Amino acid sequence: MGYPRKLTRRFRAFDNFAISFTIINIISGIFSSFGFGLNAGGPRILIFGWIGVSLMVLSVGAAMGEIASAYPTSGALYFSAGKLAKRHQGAWSWYTGWLNFVGQVGGTAATNFAAATFIQAFIAMQWPSYQPTAPQTVGITAAILLVQALANTYTVRLVAVLNRISVWWLLIGMVVIVAALALIPTHHQEPSFATHFANNTGFTNAIYGGMLGLLVTSWTFTGFDGSFHMSEETVKATVNAPRGIMRAITCSALTGLVLMLALVYAIRDYGRAAADDAPPVRILIDALGVHSAKFLLLIVIGAMLFCGLANMTSNTRQIFAFSRDGAMPGSRWWHSVSDRTRTPVKAVWLAAVCSLLLVLPGWWSHTAFTAVVSVNVVGLFLSYGVPIFLRLRLDDFQAGPWNLGRYGKPVAAIAVIWIALSNILFMLPQQYPVTPESFNYAPIALAVVLVIATAWWFATARRRFQGPVSYGSPDEVAAMDLI
Incomplete structure (x- = not known):
């Protein structure tokens, strides 16, 4: 790919799958957004929308996955966008990289904020006199x-081990939650309840x-580009990175459906739960009583913490790669690698600080935090959509070992259409009447990001950033190899 190797390849196929499976995190995603689905x-x-x-x-x-097989680098989406574009490679790469960076930082912030919220819910259940507050949630x-940044600082091997643990935590936790909801309650909803429709x-x-x-499922299925970002640390990445993406989505779809069914059929009082x-x-x-609920809530909190850790790991690799190509302020800092751990330590702390900055508005306004x-x-x-769209326009796409053959373009077309539709849904009003508290600030937040990226591009970036950097021929890069 034109880069000297700085990161060690310690991620096996299972480790690569584990990071995307952990970021998707069905327990975290479903528990965070289930209430919205009850009302929408x-x-x-919730059930049939999940399947579709x-x-x-x-x-x-x-x-x-096709693109990951062809361009297995930490730069992932922004790198491939620059390589797939017929013209204006730098601009395509620039916008893709900044969208991915902001999206990943927001994902880390949102996941850990949700974990903090559920931690306070657990504390309030344990000690009823405890009153959760916004400043406490931010703290x-x-x-x-801080803990996740420390974990990412000390060797990629530790992160790989934690991601392996997280897979079993998710799977065993899901089994425990489903079994408890299926076996303990004396009453379940009728089979026909699956077709119940509510619009609140x-x-x-x-x-x-x-x-x-449908946004419940879309919100859950984010972050599977983590396997792509870990390509430079994965053995046989041209095959294992796309397989990691596909396996993570497939396993999450199947296990998530089971968890969704268990929650739906365990509902006692629909109106009370929805409100x-x-x-x-x-x-x-x-369904289970306070004591059992507290135990299961610990499983949920653990899943959210693992999700936040994997989010930060993926975010860090994107920062490392984007900086390596000179696309971030202080790039020489953020793409440096620790001689001892062989990990981009400075990028780790940048990811942590940026996520914290996004969380801070939650101190005084939940609406402001939601907007961010x-x-x-x-x-x-x-x-995700930009490189797939560019691949769709390219007649001479050079596929890697893992590819869809003649089905590549039709599948890419379906993907682009769905991304366009789901993003429109994410930016539409989600509650009526529309008030400052219920207003969907996603279009404004996206517009701010694009305006800043555009102003920066035309001010300085277009003269110094031409897309992914090539350090030389394969032989020249091999001579520069640091490991």
């Missing part, structure tokens, strides 16, 4: 980011309300 479509959209959106996301993963989030969004159009419910501040916690308490991190999903999926 109900069980019908999973298939669409699988097409995105397959199209990304807990900051502590989580305030919009009178039921189709619109149901389509908003609760934390609907999944309310479902656990109603809402660009997470939009930014990520747009960064």
Whole structure:
């Protein structure tokens, strides 16, 4: 790919799969957004929407996997965008990289903020006199980011081990939660409950309300580009990186459907659960009692913490690669690698600090925090869509060992259409009446990012950034190899 090797290849095929599976994190994603789905479509959209959106996301993963096989670098999406563009390679690469960077930082911030929220919910269940506050949530989030940064600082091998543990935590945790919800309650909903439809969004159009419910699944299926970003640390990356993407999406789709069914059929009082501040916690308490709910809540919190760790690892590799090509302020700092651990330590702490900056508005306004991190999903999926769209336009795409053959273009076309549709949904109003508290700030957050990136591009970047840097021929790069 034209780079001297700085990072050690210690990720096996399972490790590569583990990071994307952990970032997708069905427990974290479903528990964080389940309440929104109860009010935007109900069980019908939660269950059948999960199946439909999973298939669409699988097409995105397959199209990304083809590109990962052809360009297995830490730069991943922005690198491949620069290589696939027919013209203006620097601009395509620039916008893709910044969308991916902001999306990943937002993902780390949002996941850890959710973990802090659930930690406080657990504390309040354990000690009823405890009153959660916004400053306490921000403080807990900051502590989580500190621990995750320390974990990412000390050797990629430790992160790989933690990601392996996280896979089993997720799978065993999912089995425990599902088994508890299936076996302990004396009452479950009737089979026909799967078709129950509810629209509590305030919009009178039921189709619109149901389509908003699809965002539950879309929110969950983010971050599978983590396997792509870890390519330079994965053995046989041209095959194992795309396989990691596909396996992570497939396993998450199947296990997530089981978890979704378990939660839906364990609902006792639909109205009470839908109106609760934390609907999944309310479902656990109603179905299992407080003590069992607290135990299961620990599983959920653990899953969220693992998710945040994997998010930061992926974010760090994107920062490392983007800086290596001179696209970030202080690039020479952020792409340096520790001689002892062979990890981009400075990039780790930049990722942690940027995530903390996004969390800080939550100190005084949850609405402000939502506005900042809402660009997470939009930014990520747009960064997924750009290289796939460019690959679709390219007639002479040089596929890697893992490819879709003649199905490559049709699958890429489906992926681009779905990304466009889902991003429109993410930017539409999600609750009526529209007030400062209920307003969807995703378009504004995205516009701010694009305006800054555009101003920066025309001011200085277009003269110094021409896309991914080539350090020389394969022989020349091998002579520079640091390991």
